[in-house]
Amino acid sequence: MLKFAITSISAACLLMSCTEQTTPTTNGAEEVFAAVQADPVLDFSNRADFDAADRGFIATLEGEITDANGTPVYAPAAYDFLKADAPATVNPSLWRQSQLNAKHGLFEVVDGIYQVRGFDLSNMTLIKGDKGWIIVDPLITKETAAAALALANKHLGERPVVAVILTHSHIDHYGGIRGIASPEDIASGKVEIIAPAGFTRETVAENILAGNQMARRAGYMFGPFLPKGPEGHIGSGLGQGISTGNSGLIPPTHEITLTGETLNIDGVEMVFQMTPGAEAPEEFMFYMPQFKAFCQAEEINHTQHNLLTPRGAQIRNGLKWSKHIDDTIQMFGDKIEVSFGSHHWPTWGNADVLDFYEKQRDTYRYIHDQTLRLANHGMTMVEIAEQIELPKSLASEFYNRGYYGTTNFNSKAQYQYYYGWFDGNPAHLNPLEPVAEAKKMVEYMGGSTAVLDKAQQDYQDGEYRFVATALNYVIFAEPENKTAKTLLAKAYTRLGYQSESGPWRDFYLTGAQELTTPLLKDVIINTSNPDMIANLPLDLFFDLMAVRLNGPKAAGQDMKVNFNFTDTGEQAALHLKHAVLNTRMGQQHEDATATIMLSRTDLNRIILKQTSFPALMKEGTVKVDGSLLKLRKFMSLQDDFDYWFNIVIP
Ligand SMILES: [Zn+2]
Helix, strand or coil: CCCEEEECCCCCCCEEEECCCCCCCCCCCCCCCCCCCCCCCCCCCCCHHHHHHHCCEEECCCCCEECCCCCEEECHHHHHHHHCCCCCCCCHHHHHHHHHHCCCEEEEEECCEEEEECCCCCCEEEEECCCCEEEECCCCCHHHHHHHHHHHHHHHCCCCEEEEECCECCHHHCCCHHHCCCHHHHHCCCCEEEEECCHHHHHHHCCCCCHHHHHHHHHHHCCCCCCECCCCECCCCCCCCCCCCCCCCCCCCEEECCCCCEEEECCEEEEEEECCCCCCCCEEEEEEHHHCEEECCCCCCCCCCCCCCCCCCCCCCHHHHHHHHHHHHHHHCCCCCEEECCCCCCEECHHHHHHHHHHHHHHHHHHHHHHHHHHHCCCCHHHHHHHCCCCHHHHCCHHHCCCCCCHHHHHHHHHHHHHCCCCCCHHHCCCCCHHHHHHHHHHHCCCHHHHHHHHHHHHHCCCHHHHHHHHHHHHHHCCCCHHHHHHHHHHHHHHHHHCCCHHHHHHHHHHHHHHHCCCCCCCCCCCCCHHHHHCCCHHHHHHHHHHHECHHHHCCCCEEEEEEECCCCCEEEEEEECCEEEEEECCCCCCCCEEEEECHHHHHHHHCCCCCHHHHHHHCCCEEEECHHHHHHHHHCECCCCCCCCCCCC
16 A cells, blocks of 8 residues: 655645655657747756756765655655756756756855755755754754754764744745754753744644645645656656655744844844745745845745645735845845745855846736736736736746746736636626536537547647647546547646646646546545644634534534633633534533533544544543533534545546
8 A cells, every 4th residue: 555644734835745656647658749848038058057056065865864664755866867858758947947956965055054955845954053053944854854954964063953943834844843853952942943923823724724625636736646757747846856754843932023023043143024925924034144145935936936826725916925025125135145045046146146036026026917907908817827928038037937836827816816716707607517517518519529539639739728628528528438538638648748837747647647547545645743733723623623514414403512621721612503613712601512521632632533532432531511412413514524536537
């Protein structure tokens, strides 16, 4: 059985990964097609990024990073196949980006600042303080973070970790914290943890209610089920792979709330800039005067980022994002000599840094402004996305290319941010649901055989986008139509090969895989870790219970349930009525149907599926006052979510 770790909670980057490779995806290998052409605006002879990505290399790790049982969690060399020239199955621009992201090891940024790159999706930065290391963003899992720290200690001299800076609430920026700091060291004051205000809540709040849908789609977006190789996953544009070890969360000891706040950590002065509502709900960047160095966190990147991530999340505002970058330029622009982030490689030299910042700023601003300009001319979301193109001065910079977010998807996101999904056309107000629409559509088109004939011809002519549209109708009308599935898988594969975006490639190739091979339903999906559950705010837990309430089944029920936490003293009063579950924190119903008394620790174990309510009630650990029968009924109204719902078939 495949062992598989996924955490749905958080991430600009979801988190999944596969320790064994699955069946190869592609159907296109036997066919001969012309190589994918990159946008001619790009100058591939410009090797400056390669020089920057190699600059300061000190050493790397041979072999794999493993967990305590010896199970591999990340193999920095797994992408060594990228050292070859771009094959016909990959967009050369994405290939180039992956070559850069695949470089791994310990690098000197400047004397006193170091990065370990290519040990996970993100970078870990180490800053030399008076007594020890200040670590910025300790990767996704404790195993990769520990390996990164060990590599630095080996080559730069052993130093204790004195502080950890978490730039934002996505798991690739905090998940590995247990690999570099223990809760005891934090409690004793040996290690300080600094994060933006609201950090702990945001680590779960961004995704908790919507988690299963996001996690499933992230399985498309990051390609964990695809083989790594020229016909499969080659990187996500933001970074290469995602480590599969153990993630954790330790709450900060100091929160930053205001731009301009200055801290002196172990002799290193840091001036913080808050950037809420852009790449993450809460995030900061910071400037270090003594190094003339700026940490750009994930607001400025060597890729266009997502204004809406295709795994699904709340939409980000390109205007706000661009203004944060402009603030950076105004506050620190004349001082910065080196800029580094939590993904990709650094940028050196004030002129290059400023050019980079301005063009990243203007990319998000252009997409935001031009989307609204065209919308105000009456164009719809899809029309705008088809037409919008960055001006040459922005599009010709590799760091503005859509390796992660794309101009097309981001312009749709800005349309959606302001107008929602409806374009005002009454035909789109209330169409039939997909299967009913597909059946009618195929019937109107003269039946599936006629559609397939035309699709085959269009496929030969390279009209993959419409082939995908037409065959999607056939498959939703006739889910057993094997010919349609095979041809659609081929079209998706070709679209994947053409994509400049890592996530787009993975969406298409995963779609192709799911059309032609059974879903991996025996793969164990683990969507949470104990630290996150322990830090889950209770009100969010009850909101999640309300989301899991099966409305139709709950219709007509009227029940009041109290929760009373014996260890923390917290209380909650739940009221199920009108098929809705309302919760008031810190209260108890006097006329409750049932009152549950349990510890928060036991609740955490229940959420982690290590035990259950009935088991704990049998043990006597959970006590109930009131009607047990009605409480059982109440609990039976909670839905469980299945990870493996269908996407490419009805
Ligand atoms: Zn990240």
